[in-house]
Amino acid sequence: MLKLLRLFKPYLFHFLALLALVFLTVYTSLQLPDYMAKIVNEGIVLKDNGLILRTGGTMLLIALAGAVATIGVGFLASKIATGVSMDARAKLFARVESFSLTEFNKFSTASLITRSTNDVQQIQMVLVILLRMVLQAPLTGGWAIVKAYDIAPSMSWIMYLAVAVLIGIIIVLFSVALPKFQLLQKLVDKLNLVTRQNLTGLRVIRAFNNEKIEQEKFEKANVDLTNTNLFVNRIMVVMQPVMMLMFNLTAITIVWVGAHLIGDGNLLIGNMIAFMQYSMQVIMAFLMVSIIFIMIPRASVSAKRVMEVIETEPAITDPKEPKQFTNGGGLVEFKDVTFAYPGADDPVLCNINFEACPGQTTAIIGSTGSGKSTLINLIPRFYDVSGGQVLVDGIDVRELKLEDLYAKIGYVPQRGVLFSGTVESNIKYGAPEASIDETRKAAKIAQADEFITHLEGKFEAGIAQGGANVSGGQKQRLSIARAIARNPEIYIFDDSFSALDFKTDANLRRALLSETKNKTVLIVAQRISTILNADKIVVLDEGRIESIGTHQELMRSSKVYQEIAYSQLSEEELKGYQINLDKADASA
């Protein structure tokens, strides 16, 4: 929470002005009872009509000044609170944008999103309340105590007692309710979970005729939640009547004790009424202060979560003295590369040595967890190697400016990622300057032109957030088109054909072939048919290169490769393919 104070710096002047206005607000609100006492003591008792009117006029002016000051406080509080959260949000966002996958994995994407949205909103809400209402509480409380003491020192104990009892009640209530509040959150989550699982599993549930079971699960979660809610709310309902009772009891006690003092000639009547007003202000102020103690822990959790992100230095940044490319082409070399995830003991990749040359297709295959995706993630520096080097055109990727490195790469992720906008804006995302023809050509190669022409608005057709309004296969094709439009030297396909059916997959690869004639192409694949024709196939097994070769070579030499091949294709089909190839060779 304290670290958050740094974000206040630009608003220091605002804050000082706010403090001055808070002072004024408190001052005016504490003046009024004095004047009222004066009216009673001097005006009514001494029968001075003029004094009553004059004092009334002064009171009006003071009330007006108080109102203006309070409005000023509200204005500055809104500005500061929303300003601080705007800055926090901006800092947070800019920082996250510079993160590498290391940080994304550390925080998780979902958590980063919550931190950037909900947590910042939470901070803003609490700040507004703190600045506008709570800040003046200690001042009001302290000052009112002093004033009340001045009037009737012998009655002050009533005030203290009332405050002590109130605070006691609040502590008891919250110590009973607070643990239940946390439980409540869990039960809400549980109810959501049950509902979500019910919705996602509708088909399975109905297939097994298990609607009753789901109903029972929901019923249990619902009953649990309702009961806990009932308990907590019934405790909280105590608050309001008890508060009122406390105010009232304080008032009677003051009149009762005050009557004695008046009887002994130690107190003026007007002062007793003023004392009552001050006492109420003191009690209100302490209520406010107790709110601080309830609110601050909640806000400080959010503040901590936000600051944690802002203070995280991205692991991967531009080097101080970046090198420039001297020769192009797009040669990618892995030299003795080892990689372990931060904090993990065992490396995911070990002694990786191979090169992917321009004009060739290099495929990487292996079972799940063999490190395929990790391996290609090292090229665009989503992660940095733990040992060895990844070189692009002879330069270690860590010595390049990220921008220069990215300029060479056309990357297609496993799950097609689209951004809200239009079909065109998505294809042009990596190449904002691309012409319409280039855009269309890229779409054509990616086999996307056919479905685009069926869309309403064609290239102008809208794409919803995350590409929610197109299918998985269409997303993949559009992300491939996006990479093509960028006209990169190095293509990286991270299992990017998985959502395509065989036919589209085949057509796409054929069309891509001419486009990538002089390019370096790296393909991670699960489907062996996708990579049969690669110039070089790197077979990964548990983080090590088991073998490298063409399909034919590997069918002879690699056990792992054979296993994969036989699991996907029948022997007959593999033979048939062999024959086709032989024929092709013969005719060539």
Added chain:
Amino acid sequence: MGGAGPMGGGAVRGLVEKPKNFKATMRDLLKYIGRFKRSILLVLIFAVASTVFAILSPRMLGNMTNQVVSDYINMKAYDGIIGSLPKGVTLPPGTTGKDLINKLPAAQAAQIPADKLDQIKNLDLSHRPSIDFVKIRNIAFWLLGLYLLSALFSYIQGWIMTGVSQKITYQFRRDISEKINRMPLGYFDKRTFGEVLSRVTNDVDTVSQTLNQGLSQIVTSVTMILGILIMMFTISWNLTLVAVITVPLSFILIALIIRKSQHYFKEQQDTLGHINGHIEEMYAGHNVMRVMGGEKRSVAKFKKINRQLYGSAWKSQFLSGLMMPIMTFIGNLGFVGVTVLGGWLALNGKIQIGDIQAFIQYVNQFNQPIMQTANIANVMQSTAAAAERVFEFLSEEEEEPDIADAAKIEEVKGGVEFENVVFGYNPDQTIIKGFSAHIQPGQKIAIVGPTGAGKTTIVNLLMRFYDVNSGGIKIDGVDTRKMKRADVRKLFGMVLQDTWLFNGTVRENIGYGKLGASDEEIIEAAKAAHADHFIHAHPMGYKMELNEEADNISQGEKQLLTIARAMLAQTPMLILDEATSSVDTRTEILIQKAMENLMKGKTSFVIAHRLSTIRGADLILAMRDGNIVEQGTHLELMAKQGFYASLYNSQFAART
């Protein structure tokens, strides 16, 4: 100024949503909460009682002060008179002020002001008057009683109301959840889960909360306003006038501020939506954004939206915060007016100081119910908007009920006939245009086609997740629409690629296929599904808890569990969806073997991706654009040189 401080806000601090049809929704809502009539009536009674007691008390407290004041003034008068008597003179017992004045020379008596004359006349001068603490104590006890009763009633009111609103919430949620199971799948296929989910949580919560707040507020506020007005009038009509003059002013100002701030709240809400959307999108597509050089553009766009958000955020915060100081000021106007006019009236002996004190308390208490009343329209609007969505959901069309005398198949052989099936997800757009096929018991049917060709449509129709538009599907000669849905579904085991498992143990998940299955049966099913091995590899074995996302086991392992689940169900027919890419090769071999085990001797429909499966099928259904365009065996279809042939050949399209 004490009284209701910032605690008693009650103002709308967010966006007020407007319902489409306020009246109809309110009618529905009233009907819905009708079953709580009695409790609500009790709430109303207690709310009124508690409020009435609360309203009586300032008046009594004022009386207490009045008593103090009049006794005090008598004391002063006595001291004055006794002090001015000549030294040594004592007054015999029973001497009153009247006796004294009668003895005074007329000239001197005339100097005493008229209003003091009465006071002195009634004064017993034989002893020094003191403050009548007995009287005061009696009033104090009465007050104490009132306060305690008021607090007690207020708590009882809250206690009952909480119960009512929680029961309503519970009932709403339960109705929704039951409704979900009665609705056709088509509804959910067209919507995101988030939409439905927010009915169960957000909307229901809003209804119950605003209902809770709204109901007791209307009653208390109205009672308060009326009661306070009455009490004020009984004290002094002139003062009441001064106090009430400020009311319309408050109303107008509040209404103005709410309207103005609503505009900015709306703007803020929209911009917040934009900025959150951008954040989600950019974080989710982080890698792509960076490699494609989108970082600067993304940050620039963010800054722009963030600025806009700031603009509407501070304005809405400021405006909604204006309400308090303005109300306080208006309250203060009343306060000053009462003090000045009250002072003047007291000066002329029309009222007493305790009355002014009581009046000030009333003026203070007046503010809050007025703010609340000015706000009630908004609270009701929000309630209606949320309730409307809940009711809309609850009145969605349900699945047609099963027919009364449903047919049953005694012994299932497994023959399936499609007879001229016509189907479309939207009635005006048929995708399957008259499909017929006869499938013998025990045959294997492969469904093939490119992505998005609608292969799951067949599953939907077989399982009666959707019903055909015309034509029919018969199992062993019985039309499935003549059967109960549950009975149709019992015939099929289903293993989809979208492996649905729930938060529970492995055992519970497998056991989902057959409720009350024994441990032996479950282990046997797991063994047949080749899942036993990996289950044992986990330290907790069958007791291993699948987490909420069910992602603490791999995709392949999940698939094996769903096969085990289907295995346990021992259905006469099967619907399978072959694994594609997300499974590693070794697990894929296991899945393949498990599926073969499962299919032995059963009529099976397989959404096939593997060519070996396809070639071995007894019947291939080739699908395109939702329609079944070709059917036959592999050889027949290859000979046809049509859609299937080109689909098949394309797999081996080489570079050549």
